[in-house]
Amino acid sequence: MKESRIDVSAGAALLLALLVFLLTGEELLALVLPAAAHELGHLAAILALGLQPRRFSASLGGFSLDYAGDPGTLGHVGIAAAGPAAGLLYAWAASRLGTSSGRDWLCLSAGISLLLSLFNLLPALPLDGGQILSRLSAAALGEERGTRLCRITQLTVAALLAAAGGILLLRGKGAALLLMGIGLLFGGETTPGLVKKGIIR
Amino acid sequence: MRMQKTRALWLAALILLAALLRLLLPGTVKTLRAWAEESLAPGVEETVAAWGRALAGQEERVQALHREGGP
Structure with missing residues (x-):
C-alpha cells in the first residue's frame, strides 16, 4: 500500500513564515486551530468510511486531502461536509470556552472558524x-x-x-x-x- | 503520513527564522501589520471576534428560554 504523504508548497511555507513573523502566539493559534479542526473533520470522515488518506497538501490556495477508494456519492458528500461540520463544532466550543474563561483569542478563533466553515460551504x-x-x-x-x-x-x-x-x-x-x-x-x-x-x- | 525530511527541516528553519526576525524587528512587524490590516480588511479582527462571542451569546439566550419554558 502506498504510504501517505505530506506536501507543503514553497508558497505555503513562505505564507506560514510570514504569519509567524506578523502574528502573536495567540493570534497564530486562533488561526491554526480552526484550520486544523476543519481538516481533522475531513480526516475523521475518511477514516470512518474505511478509506486511506493518501496525501495532505498545503499550498497558497489552502489545504487539500487526497484519499484512495470510492465510498459512493453520499460518502464523498459526507467527507466534504465533515470539514465545515467540525469547524462549526469547534467554533461553538471555542466560543463557550472563550467567553467563560475571558480568553479573547478563543472568541476570535471561534469567529474565524465560523467564517471559514460558512465560506467553505x-x-x-x-x-x-x-x-x-x-x-x-x-x-x-x-x-x-x-x-x-x-x-x-x-x-x-x-x-x-x-x-x-x-x-x-x-x-x-x-x-x-x-x-x-x-x-x-x-x-x-x-x-x-x-x-x-x-x-x- | 510522511514528509520528506529535507523539506521538513527547511520548513522548521524558515519558521524559526521568522520567529527570530519577529523578536529582532518589532517596528517592522508593527508597520506591516498596520498596512496589511488597512489594505485587506480594516476592523475585521474586532468584527470576527464579536461573531465568536455572539455564538456563546446565542447559546446562553437559548438556554435562558428553555429555563423559562419557552420553545
Whole structure:
C-alpha cells in the first residue's frame, strides 16, 4: 500500500513564515486551530468510511486531502461536509470556552472558524460546498452536465463575491473579499478528473 | 503520513527564522501589520471576534428560554 504523504508548497511555507513573523502566539493559534479542526473533520470522515488518506497538501490556495477508494456519492458528500461540520463544532466550543474563561483569542478563533466553515460551504470548487455540488450534480445529471452546472455556479459565486469585494474596497473596507472572489474565479477546477478523484479541501 | 525530511527541516528553519526576525524587528512587524490590516480588511479582527462571542451569546439566550419554558 502506498504510504501517505505530506506536501507543503514553497508558497505555503513562505505564507506560514510570514504569519509567524506578523502574528502573536495567540493570534497564530486562533488561526491554526480552526484550520486544523476543519481538516481533522475531513480526516475523521475518511477514516470512518474505511478509506486511506493518501496525501495532505498545503499550498497558497489552502489545504487539500487526497484519499484512495470510492465510498459512493453520499460518502464523498459526507467527507466534504465533515470539514465545515467540525469547524462549526469547534467554533461553538471555542466560543463557550472563550467567553467563560475571558480568553479573547478563543472568541476570535471561534469567529474565524465560523467564517471559514460558512465560506467553505459556498457552492464553488474547490471549496467543500463545490465538492458537494459536483458530486450530487454528477450523480443526478451525469458528469458532463454536472461539470457544466458546477462551472456556471462557481463563476456566479466568484463574480458575486468579487463584486461585493469591489464595493467594499471602494468604501474603504479593504481588498480581502475582492481577492477571495478573484481567487475563486481563477483557482477553481471543474475537470471530471477532480470530480472522480477523492480530493477535498 | 510522511514528509520528506529535507523539506521538513527547511520548513522548521524558515519558521524559526521568522520567529527570530519577529523578536529582532518589532517596528517592522508593527508597520506591516498596520498596512496589511488597512489594505485587506480594516476592523475585521474586532468584527470576527464579536461573531465568536455572539455564538456563546446565542447559546446562553437559548438556554435562558428553555429555563423559562419557552420553545
